[in-house]
Amino acid sequence: MASLRQLEYLVTVVDTGSFTRAAEQLHVTQPALSHQMRALEQTVGGPLLERLPRAVRLTPMGRAMLPHARAALADAERARCAARQAGGLMAGELLVATVYSVSLGVLPPALRVWRRERPEVDVRLFEYRHADELREAMTAGEADVAVGPVPEGWDGPVRHLGTEEFVVVLPTDSTDSANTAERSADATVDLATLADCAWVHYAPGHGLAELVDRACADAGFRPRPAVRTEQTAAAPILAAAGLGPALVPANVLPPRFEGRVLRPSTPVRRRLAAYTRPGPDPLTSGFVDVLAEHATV
Incomplete structure (x- = not known):
């Protein structure tokens, strides 16, 4: 059975990318570290690490074991x-x-x-x-x-x-086709009317980027980004400043938000x-x- 110390050694070698750096961080000698890693590999029945000239890479067995090693150490x-x-x-x-x-x-x-x-x-x-x-x-x-x-x-x-509700944010002086909506708490907008706009979008890899793309695809278009942001809080501010519409969680808007807020006529929820x-x-x-x-x- 693998010991917690051996699992710690495995995780540290992976995180540092080097037996030398891992030994320094763990305050053990490199031969002692290598011995424990070999013992761990014997326990699991195969190699966990591939030792390259300038790096260390996980084997398929190592990739399978690593998340469980991290979980065991956290527990x-x-x-x-x-x-x-x-x-x-x-x-x-x-x-x-x-x-x-x-x-x-x-x-x-x-x-x-x-x-x-x-x-x-x-x-x-x-x-x-x-x-x-x-x-x-x-x-x-x-x-x-x-x-x-x-x-x-x-x-x-x-x-x-x-269920989290999403809203569309526009500048208060918006003159696009969405401006025909009533200025009330129940005001809605068809996302399709914003198809020609350049949008305030989220950076690739941001979870909300996928949500925006999916909502716009359901409305029949692909949003054209005017600007992309990593920060969710920045999206409504940029939209209110006039850079383009943004689709944002309603609960991130401050109480006295200055932008114009509309609900999509086809609700967007998560x-x-x-x-x-x-x-x-x-x-x-x-x-x-x-x-x-x-x-x-």
Whole structure:
């Protein structure tokens, strides 16, 4: 059976890309590190690393093992923290992973309640560009709970939080065909009327870029970007400044937003959930309960 130390050695070699750098970081000799890696490879029945002249590369067996090694180390660290917390040696820490847009609009109310109720628990927030990256982080054990789009086929607990609505943002003096819509809370716009506009779009690899492309494709066109942004919060500001329409989560807009906000006549929505690995600890389960009650979706 592989030891935690051997798994730590494997992860460190991969992360540093070198046995020499890994040995320095782990404060062990390189021969001792190499010996432990050979022992680990004998345990699993095959090579995990390919040793190149200037680098180290994972073999297929190594790629299969790496996320489980990371998860085992993360679980061990959480067990250590739980034991120290129970012994009064330290406060708890909660690792929360999410995607950019959710950290802006959905999480803050829940985090405010959690902080008021559990001030002794530190929260570390990890933000990812895409739901696939979020899921990979959870699989690798890099967080206790993920908050984002509902994952398909997840084998741990999934708590549905609600459905996120998207709106179109335009400058207040917009004169395009969308300007015929009534200026009211129920104002809508057919995305097809914006087909000739240059859009405020999201950078490639950003999860919302795919959502915008899909919504526009359903309306019969492909959006032409005027500008692309990595930051979800920047999209409505750029749209209100006149660079082009933007499709944004309604919950990221500030209370006194100056831009013009319209609902797509064909609603654009995204279901959100909180999910954990099987058997979440009480701290994680308690945070999910707070999310279900207080997250703004």
